[in-house]
Amino acid sequence: MAETLAVPGPRSWSRQLILTLLLGPALLWLFALIVLPHIQLAILSFRERMAPHVYAPSFAQYRTFFAEPLYWEVFVRTAVLSVAATALTLVVAFPIAWVITKVARGRASALLFVVCLIPFWVSETVRALGWLILLRQTGVLPALLVKLGLTSMPVELLYHDATILTGLVYTSLLFMVTPLVSSLESLDNSLIEAAYDLGASGASILRTIVIPHAAPGITAGCIVVFMLTLGNYLTPNLLGGKNSQWFTELIYTQFIVRFNWEQGAAFGFLLLGLSTSIVALGLRLSGQRFVDVMRRS
């Protein structure tokens, strides 16, 4: 605390007191709810139950994960689908962010942005309910397809991977549109005009001017969307049904249904490891700092 003591004047002891009082809640929050719980989770994941109330340190939980194909297949599947959902979200969100920042003007642009944000103020549960009513076999879309003569019988549109992806993209759009809009807003239009006047094609303007400028926003959006998708439970579970096989469901099953906390803790750490390493990779590739990315989103 040397620096605070260096502050001149008679109030330095009271400054010291206030500093201590302010540190209290911060340290209590971070240690009691974040640091210590994760240490406990780590301890759980590295032990094995030998007999009731008798535990031995072991790697058994992690060995089970690699020995049992079902577990790591679900893990890989979750990762791959999350990457696909993130890429799709970027592709769907980019044109909208472009229209908001570069095509629409004034009030129209502000209005479009607000309209894009509003659905995300509504709970994810409600949005999932909407998709259920739309897509299930007795739902709106299958009935519409029959009416249009495209299918003779109502088809089941739930419980496919494509359904899960649609739901995940829908849930994630906001977290992609927002950082994209803020990074495209700062792109000076005259750069695009200059390139156009000099004869550049749309594709080369996109590649050499727009994407490099928007890279921080693209990274921030992708990182946040990937994290949220990987850790999602509700959307894959409701839209994918028994076929969803999302990794968070395995964690839930081990922890809450089977009460096998050791195995659940190991799964939790594997998910946390995957999430963290992809975030780190994204930051490394784009040369950004974590703090800036979090501020941006």
Add this chain to the structure above:
Amino acid sequence: MIASLPRPAWLRVATVLYVAAFLIFLFTPLAIVAAFAFNDAPYPAPPWHGFTLDWFFGNPAEHRVGLFHDTELLGSIGTSLLVAIWVTVLSVTVGTANAFLMERYRFPGKQALSMLMLTPLVIPGVILGISILSFSSRVAELADDVFGLDLDFLRPGLPLVVFGQFSYIATIATLMISARLKRFDRTLEEAALNLGASQAAVLRTITFPYLRPALIGSAAISFLMSFENFNTTLMLVGSEPPLTIMMYGRMREGASPVLNAVSLFLMLASAGLALTLMRGGSRASASEPTIKS
């Protein structure tokens, strides 16, 4: 292409079509949920059987339990409100303290602390839930073994739900309040001190009024995020489910239009909250960077 450059006709048409398709994609699920709250049929599915308000006002005597007679569902709304109020009060209080700590003081380890404060945002909610669950039950076990205490609030239930949600919502409140405190012109405080105001008077009459928009904004966001939280809550919930958990349970059993009715309420409430915030926000804190996350 941007607005100031010539755009071919096909591109204009394509742009309009894309925006239209995008908006349809965004709003169809919500519109469907709202519409089927008024369908006169026991399941929220086509065909349309005519308009009814049964799913709001229907009473058990008529074999249709509407939202306002569904005590279970109303109870879970109450639970959600209670949890959200606690989470909001805790998050805004701790967030304010953190903002002053990080913006006004220098101390060893500050950099590390500021990184640590951001970590809750990158930990998946499910994992926050299970880690808090396992730690609190370990503490409860210890308290029982060593002191013979039965700490009931450390078992799955509402106190744990509050702690779980607070653990990451506090980060969001901290970021929002810090962002505003950072832009504060400290010469205002110095001027007041020079003119003889006490520290407490300066805080009350200058600093806090300046922070007000951020405090209100972070309270609203904290409330909303708590009310809608699912992942962390799922792991920590006891015998009193908040609304999202209750709805999830019923959706798995096969939805009844009562869920549509309650969803419609949620939509109206959150749209109202969003619009008030955006209107107030554009005046005072339009550049608040975290308000949308």
